[in-house]
Amino acid sequence: MPICKVCLKEMTTPSFLSFFSKENIMCPECQNKFRPVFRKVSKLDGNIYVLYHYDETIRSLLYQFKVADDYEIYSVFLGRFAPYLRLKFHDYILVPAPSVSIDNERRGYNHVEMMFSVLKLPLVRAVKKINSNKQTNRTKRERYQIKDDLALEDNINLAGKKVLLIDDVLTTGSTLNTMEQLIKTLKPAKIEKLVLSIVASHPL
Numbered sequence: 001m002p003i004c005k006v007c008l009k010e011m012t013t014p015s016f017l018s019f020f021s022k023e024n025i026m027c028p029e030c031q032n033k034f035r036p037v038f039r040k041v042s043k044l045d046g047n048i049y050v051l052y053h054y055d056e057t058i059r060s061l062l063y064q065f066k067v068a069d070d071y072e073i074y075s076v077f078l079g080r081f082a083p084y085l086r087l088k089f090h091d092y093i094l095v096p097a098p099s100v101s102i103d104n105e106r107r108g109y110n111h112v113e114m115m116f117s118v119l120k121l122p123l124v125r126a127v128k129k130i131n132s133n134k135q136t137n138r139t140k141r142e143r144y145q146i147k148d149d150l151a152l153e154d155n156i157n158l159a160g161k162k163v164l165l166i167d168d169v170l171t172t173g174s175t176l177n178t179m180e181q182l183i184k185t186l187k188p189a190k191i192e193k194l195v196l197s198i199v200a201s202h203p204l
């Protein structure tokens with residue numbers, strides 16, 4: 001009997017999705033807690049693809065994944081979107097939003113890279129943080145100034161490539177926007193942006 005990776009209960013009845021996806025590792029009850037919004041939202045200078053509201057379900061799953069170190073649930077986040085996204089962005093290179101490196105060292109993995117790894121796309125860590133202030137410790141005003149804290153890694157070549165910028169939670173949009181400005185200087189063919197969730201205080 002398969003076990004749901006989110007609630008750890010045995011799945012007595014296979015969910016509808018499991019008939020055509022081996023990636024379905026959630027029971028129907030957990031699956032139904034997700035509220036997909038999949039659409040493009042306008043933020044600052046451009047459009048961003050958003051999969052979910054940042055609601056209690058996403059918040060607690062991200063906590064389980066990032067803070068409680070439940071590595072196994074990485075594949076639930078893109079869930080039902082994975083096959084579609086794999087097709088839509090099949091010729092793209094992923095560039096993840098950088099997280100604070102000290103967290104990565106502690107965990108041994110970057111949570112954004114992990115959750116998007118189900119897309120099986122090449123990934124380039126083209127952007128880095130240049131100081132270690134945590135975004136969550138900042139005031140709202142300071143979060144708008146994050147621009148100064150991101151920089152391109154050395155010797156990155158994305159010229160002529162299609163680039164998909166990825167992140168987990170969209171707040172102001174300034175991180176992705178700054179990443180886009182940085183990546184643009186590398187002359188890629190195209191840049192798209194995709195986030196797992198958007199916070200409710202930013203109306204769609």
Ligand SMILES: [Zn+2]
Pocket residue numbers: 004005006007008009026027028029030031
């Ligand atoms: Zn479950």
